[in-house]
Amino acid sequence: MQTSEYIAELSKCVRCGSCKAFCPTYDEDLTEPMSARGRLTLLRALLNRQIEPSPALNDRVFSCILCGACENLCPPRLDITEAMYHGRNFLKDFDRRRKYLRLITRFSLKKPMLGYRVAKMLQHAASPYLLKKGLIPFRLPILSHPLRDDQQVYKPEKKIGRVAIFTGCSINFLLPHLGLSLIRVLLRLGYEVVLPRGEVCCGAPLRGLGLEKEASEMARKNHRIFSKLNTDAIVSLCPTCIVSLKVHYPKMINGALADVLDISSFLSDKLGYGQPHPLSSFTSVTYHDPCHLRYSLGVRHQPRQLIRQSGAEFIEAEGEGCCGFGGFFSLQYREISRNLLKKRIDAYTVTDARDIITACPGCMLQLSSGSKERQVFHIIELIEDAIY
Ligand code: SF4
Ligand code: SF4
Missing domain, CATH: 3.40.50 (Rossmann fold)
Structure with a gap:
């Protein structure tokens, strides 16, 4: 979002308060700055130089979960999350509280394999300290092999189409068994499956920390790789990655990718209607x-x-x-x-x-x-x- 668009977005707010209805942070802390309307008011005041960046202001703007629950409730269709990203990008230089988080995130997403090896090596020794310091939310399972390797292509017995998987960092490094499960499902349905070489983080964690430039670099890399694959669809098990590829990339780098789908939407018309499977182990x-x-x-x-x-x-x-x-x-x-x-x-x-x-x-x-x-x-x- 350009600054002129940002100003235009902020000025759309008519202060109706509809955006508060399902806001989880407002639900937990019933003060105006913990709602979308309050945060947007603060960002407007900042833009008009009525207030200065401060730890308290940063805290309010960075406390938005970016969940999107307010987005469809806004009558003038203000792009609330984009406004939050823009505000964070501006505030990042004044925000000391997340300085080290930015440093670590920037490093580990730019050099993911190095970050992964260091995390794997230190996971047992460092986990209690990192948990105590609030640098990880809970003990993360770091496994011996990530899902992605070099370019990977899996061939089905009888091919009906070709699908690319955007693995995302959490599936690749923390939950690769889910990626393998997805590959087996797609092969079973007759899809050739591609995990292209060079996928990088979707950029969402960087954007969330206000690192717009770094996030756009990631977006460009992914766009370059995934736009050349000639597949029927690009699917992912992570909705945040899908939102990045499908909704954010066109705004960030003017780069839309065709047929990007979350896995439920992709599979919803491919498994047959009304055919309950009698052998499921899920009761x-x-x-x-x-x-x-x-x-x-x-x-x-x-x-x-x-x-x-x-x-x-x-x-x-x-x-x-x-x-x-x-x-x-x-x-x-x-x-x-x-x-x-x-x-x-x-x-x-x-x-x-x-x-x-x-x-x-x-x-x-x-x-x-x-x-x-x-x-x-x-x-x-x-x-x-x-x-x-
Ligand atoms: S995106 Fe932020 S402001 Fe909107 S509902 Fe979620 S937490 Fe609240
Ligand atoms: S719903 Fe939209 S217009 Fe109404 S207060 Fe929230 S952001 Fe402003």
């Missing part, structure tokens, strides 16, 4: 909507349909809302994050479903950290179980 499940899938991509029906088709009993939980992860949000605003997590876990406990299904690796890690009685699975695990 009863409830479902957690990842914010970026639900709000930014508008995908709510498809995962539920896939769950019902799997043969598992589906029990809808009361209400909906953020699990409190939000990437770095869970590190910086631990109390709010924990409260949000507890609310969702309580809602899923009431359903009495045996397992919790979600469609986002970040939500999966967060919900797992708060759920003692129920296991949390990614929807691709349920799909694989149902079709094999």
